[in-house]
Amino acid sequence: MRSRAALGLKIAAIGGLLFLHLPILLIFIYAFTTEDKSYQWPPPGLTLKWFAVTWNRPDVWAALGLSLRVAAISTAIAMLLGTLCAAAVARSRFFGREAVSLLVILPIALPGIITGISLRSAFSVADIPFSFWTIVLGHATFCIVVVYNNAVARFRRTSGSLIEASMDLGATHFQTLRFVIMPNMATALLAGGMLAFALSFDEVIVTTFTAGQQQTLPIWMLEELVRPRQRPVTNVVAMVVVLVTFLPILGAYHLSRGTETVAGQGK
Amino acid sequence: MADVAARARNSARAAALSRVSDALWRRPSLLLLALVVPPLLWLGIVYLGSLFALLAHSFFSIDEFSGLVKYELTLKTYAELFRASNFDILVRTILMASAVTVAAAVVAFPIAYFAARHARGRWKAAFYLGVMLPLWSSYLVRVYSWKLILAKEGILNWVFETLRLTWLLEAYLSVPGIGGNSLSVSWTGTFLVFLYIWLPFMILPVQAALERVPPSMLEASGDLGARPGQTVRNVVLPLALPGIAAGSIFTFSLTMGDYIIPQIVGTSARMIGQAVYQFQGTAGNIPLAAAFAVVPVVVMGFYLTLARRTGAFDAL
Amino acid sequence: MTAAIRLKGVSRHFGSVRAVDDVDLEIREGEFFSLLGPSGSGKTTCLRLIAGFDQPTSGAVEIFGTDATATPPYRRPVNTVFQDYALFPHLNVRENVAYGPKVRGDPGPVRRRLADEALDLVALGGFGDRRPSELSGGQRQRVALARALVMEPRVLLLDEPLGALDPKLREQMQGELKALQRRLGIAFVFVTHDQAEALSMSDRMAVFNEGRVQQLGTPQEVYDRPQKPFVADFVGSSNVLPPEMVERLTGKAARASLRPESIRMGSGGVSGTVARRYFLGSATRIEVASEGVTLNVLLPKGSEVPATGADVSLVWEADALHVMPGDDHG
Numbered sequence: 001m002r003s004r005a006a007l008g009l010k011i012a013a014i015g016g017l018l019f020l021h022l023p024i025l026l027i028f029i030y031a032f033t034t035e036d037k038s039y040q041w042p043p044p045g046l047t048l049k050w051f052a053v054t055w056n057r058p059d060v061w062a063a064l065g066l067s068l069r070v071a072a073i074s075t076a077i078a079m080l081l082g083t084l085c086a087a088a089v090a091r092s093r094f095f096g097r098e099a100v101s102l103l104v105i106l107p108i109a110l111p112g113i114i115t116g117i118s119l120r121s122a123f124s125v126a127d128i129p130f131s132f133w134t135i136v137l138g139h140a141t142f143c144i145v146v147v148y149n150n151a152v153a154r155f156r157r158t159s160g161s162l163i164e165a166s167m168d169l170g171a172t173h174f175q176t177l178r179f180v181i182m183p184n185m186a187t188a189l190l191a192g193g194m195l196a197f198a199l200s201f202d203e204v205i206v207t208t209f210t211a212g213q214q215q216t217l218p219i220w221m222l223e224e225l226v227r228p229r230q231r232p233v234t235n236v237v238a239m240v241v242v243l244v245t246f247l248p249i250l251g252a253y254h255l256s257r258g259t260e261t262v263a264g265q266g267k
Numbered sequence: 268m269a270d271v272a273a274r275a276r277n278s279a280r281a282a283a284l285s286r287v288s289d290a291l292w293r294r295p296s297l298l299l300l301a302l303v304v305p306p307l308l309w310l311g312i313v314y315l316g317s318l319f320a321l322l323a324h325s326f327f328s329i330d331e332f333s334g335l336v337k338y339e340l341t342l343k344t345y346a347e348l349f350r351a352s353n354f355d356i357l358v359r360t361i362l363m364a365s366a367v368t369v370a371a372a373v374v375a376f377p378i379a380y381f382a383a384r385h386a387r388g389r390w391k392a393a394f395y396l397g398v399m400l401p402l403w404s405s406y407l408v409r410v411y412s413w414k415l416i417l418a419k420e421g422i423l424n425w426v427f428e429t430l431r432l433t434w435l436l437e438a439y440l441s442v443p444g445i446g447g448n449s450l451s452v453s454w455t456g457t458f459l460v461f462l463y464i465w466l467p468f469m470i471l472p473v474q475a476a477l478e479r480v481p482p483s484m485l486e487a488s489g490d491l492g493a494r495p496g497q498t499v500r501n502v503v504l505p506l507a508l509p510g511i512a513a514g515s516i517f518t519f520s521l522t523m524g525d526y527i528i529p530q531i532v533g534t535s536a537r538m539i540g541q542a543v544y545q546f547q548g549t550a551g552n553i554p555l556a557a558a559f560a561v562v563p564v565v566v567m568g569f570y571l572t573l574a575r576r577t578g579a580f581d582a583l
Numbered sequence: 584m585t586a587a588i589r590l591k592g593v594s595r596h597f598g599s600v601r602a603v604d605d606v607d608l609e610i611r612e613g614e615f616f617s618l619l620g621p622s623g624s625g626k627t628t629c630l631r632l633i634a635g636f637d638q639p640t641s642g643a644v645e646i647f648g649t650d651a652t653a654t655p656p657y658r659r660p661v662n663t664v665f666q667d668y669a670l671f672p673h674l675n676v677r678e679n680v681a682y683g684p685k686v687r688g689d690p691g692p693v694r695r696r697l698a699d700e701a702l703d704l705v706a707l708g709g710f711g712d713r714r715p716s717e718l719s720g721g722q723r724q725r726v727a728l729a730r731a732l733v734m735e736p737r738v739l740l741l742d743e744p745l746g747a748l749d750p751k752l753r754e755q756m757q758g759e760l761k762a763l764q765r766r767l768g769i770a771f772v773f774v775t776h777d778q779a780e781a782l783s784m785s786d787r788m789a790v791f792n793e794g795r796v797q798q799l800g801t802p803q804e805v806y807d808r809p810q811k812p813f814v815a816d817f818v819g820s821s822n823v824l825p826p827e828m829v830e831r832l833t834g835k836a837a838r839a840s841l842r843p844e845s846i847r848m849g850s851g852g853v854s855g856t857v858a859r860r861y862f863l864g865s866a867t868r869i870e871v872a873s874e875g876v877t878l879n880v881l882l883p884k885g886s887e888v889p890a891t892g893a894d895v896s897l898v899w900e901a902d903a904l905h906v907m908p909g910d911d912h913g
Contacts, residue, residue, distance in 0.1 A: 013380075013386075019466075080305070100306075109571075167636075167657045169683035170734065173298070174284050239408075249399060
């Protein structure tokens with residue numbers, strides 16, 4: 001009785017996982033197709049030539065470069081601000097503590113389009129022209145929560161008496177920060193940073209509102225989806241995006257494995 | 268000599284740091300302030316400031332002749348939301364978000380239940396990663412993959428053809444409302460993609476909620492005479508409810524605000540996200556775009572208040 | 584002799600909660616001093632005020648005659664053993680013990696030597712390369728002790744250090760701690776909620792309740808002559824007789840404490856009925872209902888135990904009845 005129920009459950013669960021992952025595999029196959037005008041299935045033939053074509057496309061390289069730079073700087077800002085905020089919220093009880101944690105979560109709790117149009121309105125009111133930094137402004141804002149969630153979870157698990165023990169043994173606040181807090185937080189922060197990087201690298205909705213004429217890789221892809229020019233190149237880029245974003249997530253998982261779940265989901 | 272000077276500089280620096288440390292100990296509120304002010308400034312100015320700019324814009328209107336924004340407070344723009352064509356957009360979006368949320372809960376439950384209660388060791392890690400990876404990455408790529416799947420010459424039609432079931436697909440597509448010319452330009456297609464994209468956001472909180480149910484509670488239920496089905500219905504489901512509520516916050520909110528999925532897969536009828544995007548972009552009507560954008564905020568406000576009652580926030 | 588620690592009118596209020604309320608206390612050099620009380624009585628807050636993890640709302644903390652109220656913990660000549668041990672999880676045992684010397688600026692070889700010496704002192708020589716997570720509770724406890732002692736504190740603060748250990752190990756550690764304290768000759772300030780532990784280990788002790796010191800004295804004084812009903816009940820579960828009964832027995836209208844083990848079966852004393860019996864192994868405790876009061880009587884092994892419902896007469900030596908001068912709120 002029980003094992004039969006478990007079998008049905010197992011099939012449903014594995015079916016669900018396949019549902020999540022087969023479409024991504026499909027993209028990988030399409031990256032090798034010889035057909036370049038339609039999405040014909042099964043592919044009439046397989047080729048590697050689209051990788052070479054993509055390699056020689058300066059627009060792809062430009063978009064990739066911009067995405068990487070935006071993600072790097074947004075992640076750095078988010079790591080600083082998210083950690084500070086987590087330290088404040090996890091370590092002390094103060095008036096407005098709930099409000100602060102709500103404020104941090106808001107940028108992902110509300111749909112991305114709200115963040116996007118809000119920033120757009122603000123830029124228009126304040127007469128700020130679109131630039132690299134307007135993209136970073138948006139990305140850093142929604143990346144803070146990712147770092148925050150990881151950091152807050154680790155802070156909570158780290159016994160508060162560790163800090164007291166350090167000061168009891170003669171360490172000032174700064175020595176405690178360097179010798180106790182940072183070593184204990186490092187993996188959580190790194191994991192948070194990697195997730196933030198993946199999130200920023202992949203983001204498209206907010207970016208469409210803050211990017212002006214510049215193209216990050218997802219924006220480049222969106223253009224290609226709406227007005228396809230060379231479909232196989234898009235397939236190759238799609239595959240690259242999957243690989244580039246999977247790596248930091250796997251890294252983050254590895255870092256926080258056995259300590260806590262990679263908490264806090266969101267776009 | 269240089270060495271002595273450097274050491275003197277170092278010890279002067281150490282003394283200064285230790286004075287700062289003393290001050291932070293004497294006044295713990297200073298430390299708190301130092302921690303909380305930078306992120307608050309950023310979020311307060313950049314984010315809340317922007318939200319306020321959005322709200323403000325929704326109370327402005329567009330000058331019909333010049334096409335420029337008139338900076339005078341008015342409710343005119345909100346009134347426009349209730350014009351039939353615009354109101355349809357709101358209703359359509361909320362219906363879609365509800366449908367996606369319900370479907371996601373149904374599909375997610377067995378996966379989450381299996382991952383939480385039956386998967387062990389390597390399987391558990393595989394499940395976890397299998398849900399995490401699509402949650403965090405490749406949003407656009409995953410949408411794109413469905414364009415490939417649903418295309419007329421794509422894999423789904425091929426499957427139906429191979430199974431000689433094309434007639435079934437055609438019969439389904441001829442149903443008004445959910446059907447269309449092909450799956451990639453039908454509401455069914457849009458729905459499927461939404462479900463696919465947001466499903467991980469439902470699985471994880473439900474799994475987290477189920478993992479908090481102690482196994483002894485299920486044994487207690489069995490011990491008191493409940494059959495497995497009764498245990499699931501009377502014990503597991505109510506305890507998973509906060510998780511489902513937490514997940515539904517994501518699926519509902521994300522569906523409501525998305526403009527890319529219906530643009531790539533779906534009919535020409537718009538959803539809120541597309542309306543916002545088009546009004547602020549090509550139409551240059553930021554006030555109307557802002558008013559549209561306020562709707563999901565208000566709806567989510569109600570939704571969050573409701574969800575709070577079920578304890579969803581503890582399950583986040 | 585100067586006091587090691589002196590608290591002068593120290594209060595610590597959290598909003599309207601008076602965790603510590605106007606406490607005056609003097610801990611002498613080289614003594615084993617216990618802060619005893621139920622949870623929430625203010626004993627741990629008191630310890631934190633001495634260590635410097637918390638600052639008093641009012642009053643002053645003196646350490647060896649110097650006002651330390653405004654001195655941060657890293658400049659106080661006291662060290663702490665934490666209830667949860669607070670071992671640094673990212674450091675191995677030796678690095679944990681060498682942490683204090685390291686932030687003090689001792690060179691590497693010195694730190695290593697000091698750490699190994701301290702580990703030897705707590706019988707953990709050879710454990711230096713282990714991780715704290717690889718140790719048992721008792722071993723972690725010793726590492727925490729070594730880590731504090733390596734700083735050569737003049738006062739060692741211990742916050743319920745034996746709370747997490749099982750009873751057997753606990754008893755053994757009590758003996759070791761006491762011996763260590765004698766050997767080092769420094770003051771130990773020991774927080775505990777276990778009255779037997781406080782009685783057996785302390786030179787002097789302070790009984791806390793509701794943020795205040797209820798009684799201060801040697802274990803003997805506290806046990807034999809409780810000043811307040813709370814102390815009588817908390818330390819050794821004494822019977823507290825109501826004023827009417829005491830007046831009839833002694834002529835003084837005040838409450839009095841009467842230890843269960845001081846009561847015997849006899850004739851011509853206070854009569855009552857046995858309500859319940861509890862077999863405790865080395866003794867039997869019976870509850871006797873008498874004049875609306877329930878008296879606990881401890882009968883040593885071998886004595887005759889009356890049946891439940893039997894009418895008995897209870898007697899005791901005159902000096903066993905201790906009339907208490909104070910009430911709980913004085």
